[in-house]
Each structure stands twice: as structure tokens, then as C-alpha cells.
Amino acid sequence: MTSDHPFAQYVRILGKGPKMWRDMTFDEARAAMNMVLAGEVEPLQLGAFLLLLRRKGETGEELAGMVAAARDHFLETDVRAPVDFDWPSYADRHRQQPWFILSAILLADQGYRILMHGIAGYTEGYAPTRPALDIFGIRQATSLSEAATALQAENLVYLGLEHFCPSVQALFELRPLLDVRTAVNTFGRDLNPFAAPHQLQGVFHPPYKALHLETLKALKQPNSLIFKGGGGEVQRNPMKPVLVDALVGGEHQVQEWPEMTGESVYKWREEDLSPAELLRMWQGKLILPVPELAIIGTLAFALKLAEPDLDYKAAEGRARDIWESRDKGRFG
Structure with missing residues (x-):
């Protein structure tokens, strides 16, 4: 018996039955998007994840977690500038x-x-x-x-x-x-x-x-x-x-x-x-x-x-x- 892919848990959260799916928390969304941006997700999983999100509608908490993940993946993470x-x-x-x-x-x-x-x-x-x-x-x-x-x-x-x-x-x-x-x-x-x-x-x-x-x-x-x-x-x-x-x-x-x-x-x-x-x-x-x-x-x-x-x-x-x-x- 093979074990589930680590990313499968996030697809499952969004893709379970009509009364069992739920929104992701900030931390879950950040972790999921970190895996996506790190290239640790299979193409099939990525397509399912993005379309399930779209179908249910993203929440602000989920999107904020994804922003945090994106910032984790900036090519430079310690650059500051005085921008207004x-x-x-x-x-x-x-x-x-x-x-x-x-x-x-x-x-x-x-x-x-x-x-x-x-x-x-x-x-x-x-x-x-x-x-x-x-x-x-x-x-x-x-x-x-x-x-x-x-x-x-x-x-x-x-x-x-x-x-x-x-x-x-x-x-x-x-x-x-x-x-x-x-x-x-x-x-x-x-x-x-x-x-x-x-x-x-x-x-x-x-x-x-x-x-x-x-x-x-x-x-x-x-x-x-x-x-x-x-x-x-x-x-x-x-x-x-x-x-x-x-x-x-x-x-x-x-x-x-x-x-x-x-x-x-x-x-x-x-x-x-x-x-x-x-x-x-x-x-x-x-x-x-x-x-x-x-x-x-x-x-x-x-x-x-x-x-x-x-x-x-x-x-x-x-x-x-x-x-x-x-x-x-x-x-x-």
C-alpha cells in the first residue's frame, strides 16, 4: 500500500464531499502554496488545487497565506527600501x-x-x-x-x-x-x-x-x-x-x-x-x-x-x- 503524497491533504480539504470540504487556514494555505512554489507538487495536483479553490471561492485568510508563501520564495528575502x-x-x-x-x-x-x-x-x-x-x-x-x-x-x-x-x-x-x-x-x-x-x-x-x-x-x-x-x-x-x-x-x-x-x-x-x-x-x-x-x-x-x-x-x-x-x- 502506497502512502499519500504530502500535498494530497490540501486537495482533500478542498475536494471532499459537499458537506465535508472546508476553507483552509492561513497556515494551511501558506504551507500548500510553499509546496507549489517549491515545485513539490505534481501537475495533476496543482490543477486540482487551483480549480477547487476557484470553484469554492478563496477566502482572505487563504490568500493572505499564499502571499506569505510567495514572500518566502522571493529571490531575495532581506532587501528593504523606503517606499511610500x-x-x-x-x-x-x-x-x-x-x-x-x-x-x-x-x-x-x-x-x-x-x-x-x-x-x-x-x-x-x-x-x-x-x-x-x-x-x-x-x-x-x-x-x-x-x-x-x-x-x-x-x-x-x-x-x-x-x-x-x-x-x-x-x-x-x-x-x-x-x-x-x-x-x-x-x-x-x-x-x-x-x-x-x-x-x-x-x-x-x-x-x-x-x-x-x-x-x-x-x-x-x-x-x-x-x-x-x-x-x-x-x-x-x-x-x-x-x-x-x-x-x-x-x-x-x-x-x-x-x-x-x-x-x-x-x-x-x-x-x-x-x-x-x-x-x-x-x-x-x-x-x-x-x-x-x-x-x-x-x-x-x-x-x-x-x-x-x-x-x-x-x-x-x-x-x-x-x-x-x-x-x-x-x-x-
């Missing part, structure tokens, strides 16, 4: 321009240090993020150490997931095999490599807001804004009211931001995804009123997170002033 904002960018299939990059540049110009991180590559036909970073000369680090060093001189640095946690990047690459999102699409956004005190979270589906909130509470993240973002990115939709779940000093708040315009469409060419369009917007050579509001509104979210006493109108007004006073020739 963690800015995850993991939506590789959105059909909007990454206007949020301009918001991040403007936020960095206010003296805040920002680490933006995300997955490698993008799907053909969808808006690219990394080429847009190149257009603006934003440093793309290739390790946590390099990012930490760069942040001593620059306020905005990007770090690809493949450069600091390739075992989690490998889980993202299972998407073509499974054709569904898995837990990694959620917990990958919460990694916060440098433990920044402020974190922005743009989710694709509103139900994921509560899940991220519970995850961040379990991780003791002090300050965060979680909202339905354009294309699942940290990008405000200015055409609709936005219901934001916020953590302020560890306490949960619900913020109701009003719409910024009566327009109902962005009015830009969907077929033109060139990063050069973003540069033209910065330079004032391309006027797109609604995307400009997306830039201003996203920046207002960040300013409000950094300064909780700002009211919505003041945050938006300051963000507008910052946008309108930018140096349009800076990236010429």
Missing part, C-alpha cells in the same frame, strides 16, 4: 491605454516613492504597459536589490514579477492551459515587496474588492484603496461614481466618490494602442478630456490615501492643478 506606495499592475488583457502611468509619474513628482510591479508580457491586441514605461524613461529594475538602489535616486521604479518571484510568474503562465483566472490573479496583486505603507488596488470585478480587503486585513496592511479599476488596473473610471473600500490606519472605510463627467465614452481610438499616444497626451499635443480625467482622478485617489483628511473635492482639485502645471517638454 505599492502600485500593482497585473491586468495584461485590458483594452484601455495605461493612462495610470501618467498618474504615477505625477505622484512621484510630489516626492512620493513608488514601486510599480507586474507580470511579464502582454496579450497581442491589448494595451501594453511596459513599452509605455520605456517611453517615459521609467527604470525597469531586474531585481529587488536593483529596485531598492534605484529608489534612492528615483521616485518611480518598475519591477517585473519574473525578476523577484519567478515561481509566482509561472503560475500566471498557466492561464492558457486552464483558460480561467486562479488564486494567483488575486494574491499576486497583494505581494507588496517592500512593505509600502500605502497600497493602491484596482480590481476588474467589484466582488473582488471585499476579498482583497479581507486579505489586506489579514496581512495587516495599514493603508489601502481598493476599487473597480479600468481594465482591472489602478485607474479610475471618471464617468461613474466609484465606491472605494479603504483601509486608513488599519480601519475600514467606505468612500463614495462622485462621477467626474457626464460623458459616457472615452472617445479614443481603440485600435491605436501605441504608447506614443500617452507621450502626446503629456506633451499637450493630444487632447482627450475623459482620459485626462482618468489621470486626474487616479492621482486624486493616491493623494487622498496619503492625506486622509483631504476631502474628495480638494484631492481632485489638487490633482488637476498638478496635471495642468506639468512640464510638457520634460519627455520631449
Whole structure:
């Protein structure tokens, strides 16, 4: 008689009968994901585990345990950097321009240090993020150490997931095999490599807001804004009211931001995804009123997170002033 595989216990927890399965604890989820990331799991087990999790729905406690496991598997585990904002960018299939990059540049110009991180590559036909970073000369680090060093001189640095946690990047690459999102699409956004005190979270589906909130509470993240973002990115939709779940000093708040315009469409060419369009917007050579509001509104979210006493109108007004006073020739 052969003994059970060590990972079988975690499949069993999720896969037992309708009245016998249960959620995993933080420690169980951390142990299970540690085995996954260490390559100690058979492919059959991994597929079953991820799909059973998806079928039942992950809990914040489970996702927090998986974040802890991912942090255990960073290529460098003792690197620190004085970062103000963690800015995850993991939506590789959105059909909007990454206007949020301009918001991040403007936020960095206010003296805040920002680490933006995300997955490698993008799907053909969808808006690219990394080429847009190149257009603006934003440093793309290739390790946590390099990012930490760069942040001593620059306020905005990007770090690809493949450069600091390739075992989690490998889980993202299972998407073509499974054709569904898995837990990694959620917990990958919460990694916060440098433990920044402020974190922005743009989710694709509103139900994921509560899940991220519970995850961040379990991780003791002090300050965060979680909202339905354009294309699942940290990008405000200015055409609709936005219901934001916020953590302020560890306490949960619900913020109701009003719409910024009566327009109902962005009015830009969907077929033109060139990063050069973003540069033209910065330079004032391309006027797109609604995307400009997306830039201003996203920046207002960040300013409000950094300064909780700002009211919505003041945050938006300051963000507008910052946008309108930018140096349009800076990236010429």
C-alpha cells in the first residue's frame, strides 16, 4: 500500500464531499502554496488545487497565506527600501491605454516613492504597459536589490514579477492551459515587496474588492484603496461614481466618490494602442478630456490615501492643478 503524497491533504480539504470540504487556514494555505512554489507538487495536483479553490471561492485568510508563501520564495528575502506606495499592475488583457502611468509619474513628482510591479508580457491586441514605461524613461529594475538602489535616486521604479518571484510568474503562465483566472490573479496583486505603507488596488470585478480587503486585513496592511479599476488596473473610471473600500490606519472605510463627467465614452481610438499616444497626451499635443480625467482622478485617489483628511473635492482639485502645471517638454 502506497502512502499519500504530502500535498494530497490540501486537495482533500478542498475536494471532499459537499458537506465535508472546508476553507483552509492561513497556515494551511501558506504551507500548500510553499509546496507549489517549491515545485513539490505534481501537475495533476496543482490543477486540482487551483480549480477547487476557484470553484469554492478563496477566502482572505487563504490568500493572505499564499502571499506569505510567495514572500518566502522571493529571490531575495532581506532587501528593504523606503517606499511610500505599492502600485500593482497585473491586468495584461485590458483594452484601455495605461493612462495610470501618467498618474504615477505625477505622484512621484510630489516626492512620493513608488514601486510599480507586474507580470511579464502582454496579450497581442491589448494595451501594453511596459513599452509605455520605456517611453517615459521609467527604470525597469531586474531585481529587488536593483529596485531598492534605484529608489534612492528615483521616485518611480518598475519591477517585473519574473525578476523577484519567478515561481509566482509561472503560475500566471498557466492561464492558457486552464483558460480561467486562479488564486494567483488575486494574491499576486497583494505581494507588496517592500512593505509600502500605502497600497493602491484596482480590481476588474467589484466582488473582488471585499476579498482583497479581507486579505489586506489579514496581512495587516495599514493603508489601502481598493476599487473597480479600468481594465482591472489602478485607474479610475471618471464617468461613474466609484465606491472605494479603504483601509486608513488599519480601519475600514467606505468612500463614495462622485462621477467626474457626464460623458459616457472615452472617445479614443481603440485600435491605436501605441504608447506614443500617452507621450502626446503629456506633451499637450493630444487632447482627450475623459482620459485626462482618468489621470486626474487616479492621482486624486493616491493623494487622498496619503492625506486622509483631504476631502474628495480638494484631492481632485489638487490633482488637476498638478496635471495642468506639468512640464510638457520634460519627455520631449
